Amino acid sequence: MKNKDTADSFCLYYTFNYAKGVLLLFIYRIALRDIERKVREMAKKIASEKLDEEDGSIVIDADEEQATIDDLPGVGPATAEKLREAGFEELLAIAVMSPNELAEQAELGEAVSSKIIQGAKKMANIGGFVSGNKLLERRKEVQKLTSGSAALDELLGGGFETQAIVEVYGEFGSGKTQIGHQLAVNTILPSEQGGFDGEIFYIDTEDTFRPERIAQMAEAVGLDPSVVLDRIHVARAYNSAHQMLLVDEIKKLSKNIDVKLIIVDSLTSHFRAEYVGRGMLATRQQKLNRHLKELKQLSDVHNALVLVTNQVMSKPDAMWGDPTKAIGGHIVGHASTFRLYLRKSKGGRRIARLVDSPNLPEGEAVFTVTAEGLRD
Numbered sequence: 234m235k236n237k238d239t240a241d242s243f244c245l246y247y248t249f250n251y252a253k254g255v256l257l258l259f260i261y262r263i264a265l266r267d268i269e270r271k272v273r274e275m276a277k278k279i280a281s282e283k284l285d286e287e288d289g290s291i292v293i294d295a296d297e298e299q300a301t302i303d304d305l306p307g308v309g310p311a312t313a314e315k316l317r318e319a320g321f322e323e324l325l326a327i328a329v330m331s332p333n334e335l336a337e338q339a340e341l342g343e344a345v346s347s348k349i350i351q352g353a354k355k356m357a358n359i360g361g362f363v364s365g366n367k368l369l370e371r372r373k374e375v376q377k378l379t380s381g382s383a384a385l386d387e388l389l390g391g392g393f394e395t396q397a398i399v400e401v402y403g404e405f406g407s408g409k410t411q412i413g414h415q416l417a418v419n420t421i422l423p424s425e426q427g428g429f430d431g432e433i434f435y436i437d438t439e440d441t442f443r444p445e446r447i448a449q450m451a452e453a454v455g456l457d458p459s460v461v462l463d464r465i466h467v468a469r470a471y472n473s474a475h476q477m478l479l480v481d482e483i484k485k486l487s488k489n490i491d492v493k494l495i496i497v498d499s500l501t502s503h504f505r506a507e508y509v510g511r512g513m514l515a516t517r518q519q520k521l522n523r524h525l526k527e528l529k530q531l532s533d534v535h536n537a538l539v540l541v542t543n544q545v546m547s548k549p550d551a552m553w554g555d556p557t558k559a560i561g562g563h564i565v566g567h568a569s570t571f572r573l574y575l576r577k578s579k580g581g582r583r584i585a586r587l588v589d590s591p592n593l594p595e596g597e598a599v600f601t602v603t604a605e606g607l608r609d
C-alpha cells in the first residue's frame with residue numbers, strides 16, 4: 234500500500250514537472266517570437282529610412298499620418314483584403330465609387346460599401362481646383378513624339394502628345410501594331426530627333442510584339458537595336474484581369490523607370506472575348522473605363538504618352554452593329570484624347586483620319602509602312 238502511494242506521488246511529481254516544462258517552453262517561444270517581430274520591424278524601419286536618404290528625396294507624409302484603407306470605419310482585415318483584391322489600394326479610388334459599383338467590384342454588401350465610401354470621402358485627399366495658369370504651366374510640359382511620317386505628325390499638330398491617351402483603331406492589318414512598334418523605337422531617340430529619350434512599357438495581348446521588327450526599325454533610325462530592346466519592357470497579358478493588373482505593375486515599376494510611352498496592343502481584344510452578349514456589356518464598359526482611367530493617370534503623373542489599339546470589324550456584323558465603329562464604343566472614345574482611324578489604301582499606303590481631338594481640326598494623312606518603319 235505504502236509502495237503504491239509512493240509510486241503515485243512520484244508519478245504526480247514527474248507529471249507536474251513535465252507540464253511545467255512544457256508551459257515554460259511555450260512561454261519562451263511566444264516571447265522569442267515577439268522579439269523576432271520587433272527586430273524585423275526595426276530592420277524594416279532602418280531599411281526604409283536608408284532608402285529615403287539614398288534617393289535624396291524628402292518624404293513629407295509620415296506613414297502614421299496618412300490614412301489607408303485599413304483605417305476606414307467598418308473595414309477589418311477581411312474587407313481590406315477584398316478591397317485590395319479588387320484593386321482598391323487608395324482611399325480616393327473608393328471615395329469616387331457609387332455604393333453599388335463598389336459592392337459589385339469588391340464583392341461586398343451595399344450597406345457596407347456605402348459606409349466605406351462615406352469614410353473614404355472624409356479621409357481621402359481629394360485634391361482641389363487649380364488655376365488656369367497652373368494648367369497652362371502643365372500643358373507647357375507636353376512633349377511631342379515623331380511617328381517617322383511628317384504627314385502623320387502634322388495631322389496630330391506636331392506629333393503624338395504626352396499627357397494623353399491616343400486610340401488607334403482600324404481593321405486587321407491596317408497598321409496599328411506597326412505604329413506601336415515605331416513609337417516605341419522613336420521614344421528612345423533624343424528630343425532633337427523628335428524622341429523622348431525615355432523608356433517603354435508594352436502590354437501585348439495578341440502576341441504580336443516582335444523584337445526583330447523593333448531591331449529593324451531601330452537600325453533604320455541609327456540606334457543600336459540592343460540598347461533599344463533593353464529599354465522596352467514587354468509583358469504578355471493573358472486575360473483582361475491580368476491586363477489590368479499589369480497597369481498596377483507599371484505604377485510600381487515606374488518609380489525606378491523613366492516611362493515615357495505605354496502601349497496597350499490591343500486594349501479591347503480580351504474584354505471583347507470575355508464579356509460576350511448584351512448582358513455583359515455594362516460590366517465590360519465599367520472595367521474598360523477603370524482601366525483607361527488608370528492609364529490616363531499614369532500619363533499625367535509621368536508626362537507620358539499612352540497608345541491603345543482597338544480593332545473594328547471589316548465585315549458588317551449584326552452583333553456589333555456599325556462595322557466602322559470601334560469596339561468599346563463611346564467609353565473608349567471619351568477616355569482617349571486623340572482618336573486615329575486607320576484604313577488600308579492602294580499600294581500599301583495607309584490613311585489615318587483624326588476623329589476626335591480637343592484642340593485640332595479633323596483631317597487625314599497618308600503614310601506608308603516600309604521595311605524601315607513608318608514613312609511618308
Ligand SMILES: Nc1ncnc2c1ncn2[C@@H]1O[C@H](COP(=O)(O)OP(=O)(O)O)[C@@H](O)[C@H]1O
Pocket residue numbers: 403404405406407408409410411412581602603604605
Ligand atoms: N517588315 C515589314 N516591312 C514592310 N511592311 C511590313 C513589315 N511588317 C509589317 N508590315 C506591314 O504591316 C502590316 C501589318 O500591320 P499591323 O500593324 O500588324 O496591323 P494591325 O492593325 O492588325 O495591328 C502588314 O500587312 C504589312 O503591310
Ligand SMILES: [Mg+2]
Pocket residue numbers: 409410439441498
Ligand atoms: Mg495588331
